[in-house]
Amino acid sequence: MRRILWFRRDLRIEDNPLLSYEGEVLPLFIFDTNILDSLDAEDKRVSYIFKAVLELKEKLRTLGLDLKLFYGDPLDVIDHLLQEYAFDEVVASGDYDSYAKERDKAISHKLHFRYIQDTYILKPSDVLKEDGSPYLVFTPFYKKARLALESKDLSPYGLAKQGLLASSYETMSTIQKDAAVSQREITLENLGFRPQEILLDDPRKRLSDFLKKIELYAQKRDYLQEDAGSSLSVALRFGRIGIREVLRAALLHPKSEAFVRQLLFRDFYALMLFYFPQIQTQNYKYAFNGIEDREKFERFCRAQTGVPIVDAAIQELLSFGTMHNRARMVVASFFTKDLLLPWQWGEAFFAKHLLDYDAASNILSWQWSAGTGVDPQPYFRIFNPYLQSKKFDKEGVYIKRYLPQLQNIEAKYLHDESFLQATEIPNYPKPIVSHKEAAKQAIELFKQGM
Ligand SMILES: Cc1cc2nc3c(=O)[nH]c(=O)nc-3n(C[C@H](O)[C@H](O)[C@H](O)COP(=O)(O)OP(=O)(O)OC[C@H]3O[C@@H](n4cnc5c(N)ncnc54)[C@H](O)[C@@H]3O)c2cc1C
Structure with missing residues (x-):
């Protein structure tokens, strides 16, 4: 062969x-x-x-x-x-x-x-409802998938005897109509990109470091200043470590269930995209699809919304190509429910900047936040960004890490909308929307468009 x-x-x-x-x-x-x-x-x-x-x-x-x-x-x-x-x-x-x-x-x-x-643990047909249709809700999917894992062969693939086909190709080849381009060696510059400072970590070391603290994962993962996650998403995205290897290691640990659940979330979202390809660009439910407002969008993209937790998260994304999971949830809710912008714009912005960008996880998560997705997340469940930051970044450590201009503001005021609206802070704008009014308007618009 x-x-x-x-x-x-x-x-x-x-x-x-x-x-x-x-x-x-x-x-x-x-x-x-x-x-x-x-x-x-x-x-x-x-x-x-x-x-x-x-x-x-x-x-x-x-x-x-x-x-x-x-x-x-x-x-x-x-x-x-x-x-x-x-x-x-x-x-x-x-x-x-x-x-x-x-x-x-x-x-x-x-x-x-x-x-x-x-790329994923399960095949699309591995875990289906009794009637053969795909699950739309994560918890029942998870229960059945978890049972399926008990009998799944997760043992590692060995190396077969493979012989290299003697080929006439140079180490690097371009297939370009333009002859001048095809002469060039493949380097980032020749592909038209400026090399960025990126460190390739060792995902196996990351996994073993994470396993030492995995029992604290469930309790701490939502807190923004904690380093409680595995930080494996980028390596998993490009398969520098396989999902089976991560899962095998986790399953050996007695207190790993919260983490295994998240690994299955990744599968669930991939299966949703497989079965419902139209959700890549369209709402699964509800007609309301945001209001196109370029000015608000520009301010969001420049971390200039005046809502500290949102701007800190965007700054993290722009600087490092990463964003804490809780921050992603807060940002996506703010984008769709406070700024009332189309979720597709936010999805595309994340797609442009996230190192771990995965179409399925990103699209499904944005639709979840917008309340327009496959899952039963209702449109009226709206995060209050100030309460979120008060709970998950009480001392403002995360906010101040990415927004040094807020260094001298007492932490409690970083979660206080009235203070932020009333105070001139050097090099930092006032909030561009009132959370309460925006959330009320969002609910009205969703209701009208139902
Ligand atoms: C709006 C929004 C957009 C997102 N976009 C992406 C994306 O493009 N790519 C991406 O990999 N994740 C995405 N996520 C999910 C999640 O934020 C990241 O997987 C997580 O922050 C990565 O950090 P970690 O590796 O420390 O995860 P851990 O908490 O250590 O979880 C382990 C692995 O499980 C998977 N995982 C964890 N949480 C989720 C989740 N909620 N949904 C799907 N998979 C999950 C990831 O592969 C992750 O590496 C998004 C979440 C939201 C709310």
Whole structure:
């Protein structure tokens, strides 16, 4: 058998099903122009992927394999490869967003496409309701999925004997119509990106550090100044560590259930996107879809809303490409219910900046916050950002870390809307909306549009 091993969201050699097929192989990574062309030159994620791909290339060398890098449209790359060899199949792990599904379908018309299960724990058909339909509510899904895990084989994939297909490709190749471009070596600069300062951490060390404190996860994970989460989302996004490896380690620990639950949340959201692809852009329920207001949106994007917890979270995102989970919930609620902006704009803003951006988790979470999603989250459940920050950042440690201009403000005032509305603070604006009035208006608009 001659196989193309297409690495995508599985940039590792440990426990990787791609490496478990015997035979002649061509390991491949494609810098996909359909995705890259729409990104900013300073995109942090591209720097991360680039480093991760080079790391994988090094590791594959230790197995006698060489990762070929291409820059172009995957359909053109596959055509190009098929001109050289009669490949029997391409092997890759499944991805559920609509672009990925269309792309893979088109490629499957050219060459047998073997989908492997790697990015998520469960296959879409593994956990369904009695009538064969997908669960729309997380808790019953979780209960059934948890039972299914008991009998699921989570053992790691071994390394099969694989021989590298002798290929005429240079280490790096571009598939570009423009001959001048195809001559160039693949570097970040040649792809049109400015390298960003990104540190590739060791996800296995992160996991083992996290396991030492996992029993405190449930109690502390919502507190913004605590470092209680695993911080594995970016490595999981690109498969530098596999979900099975994380799950296996967690399941060995007696106090890991809250964490296992979150890992299954990731699966649940992926399955929702798989079964309801239209929710990528459309409300699942309710007609009201926000009011387009460019000025409010600009202020939000520049961390200038005047609501400290929201601006601190945006500043964290802009500076590091990360945001605490509780802060994401507060920000998304503020965006959709206080600023009344379309959730799709917020989703796109997160997509642009989050290092761990995952279409399913991001879209479903934004729809959850807007109250328009698949789950039964009602539109009238609205977070009060001031009460949230009072509860989860009482001393204002998180806020002051990202908004140094608030350093001298007493913590209690950071959660006090009346104070913030009445006080001139140097280099910091007054809140752009009144929470109470905005929330009332949101409920009215949702009711009218039902
Ligand atoms: C508006 C909004 C947008 C989000 N966008 C993304 C996104 O683009 N990519 C992303 O990976 N997560 C997203 N999340 C979920 C969550 O915020 C992050 O997964 C989490 O903050 C990552 O930190 P961690 O690795 O320390 O997570 P931990 O708390 O240690 O959880 C372990 C892993 O479980 C998964 N996970 C945890 N919580 C969730 C959740 N609520 N939904 C889905 N998966 C979860 C992640 O893979 C995470 O790495 C979003 C949440 C909200 C409210």
